[in-house]
Amino acid sequence: MRNSDFVAAHTDARAGRRIGIAIYFSQEWDAEDGGEIVFRGHHGEQVVLTPQFNSLLVFDVNAHRDHEVSVVRGQRSRLSINGWCMTATDDIDQRPFQEHRDDLDQRLSPIRTTISI
Incomplete structure (x- = not known):
């Protein structure tokens, strides 16, 4: 993204998408x-995250639906790779959300201990 670029408020929740990811490469x-x-909450609250070099953002697309990227200012470019972790089928949707979260936490637990952000 370059000067004056932004991403308007949107949701990444689509069939098969479970986890949103962004890897940031802009230094300093x-x-x-x-x-x-x-990220915007249901009651107007918001969480603002500044991209950090060599960091990975991981978020549940269903729990953090509304989000946007603020306007880039200055002459530097904001470099990132964005994507989603997908499921092959939607049968996972039949389980309660908390069960999804518990399952995901359990699966990501070994990975979280090896990634330094």
């Missing part, structure tokens, strides 16, 4: 550079 990026991801 700070809030003044913009390009922050902003």
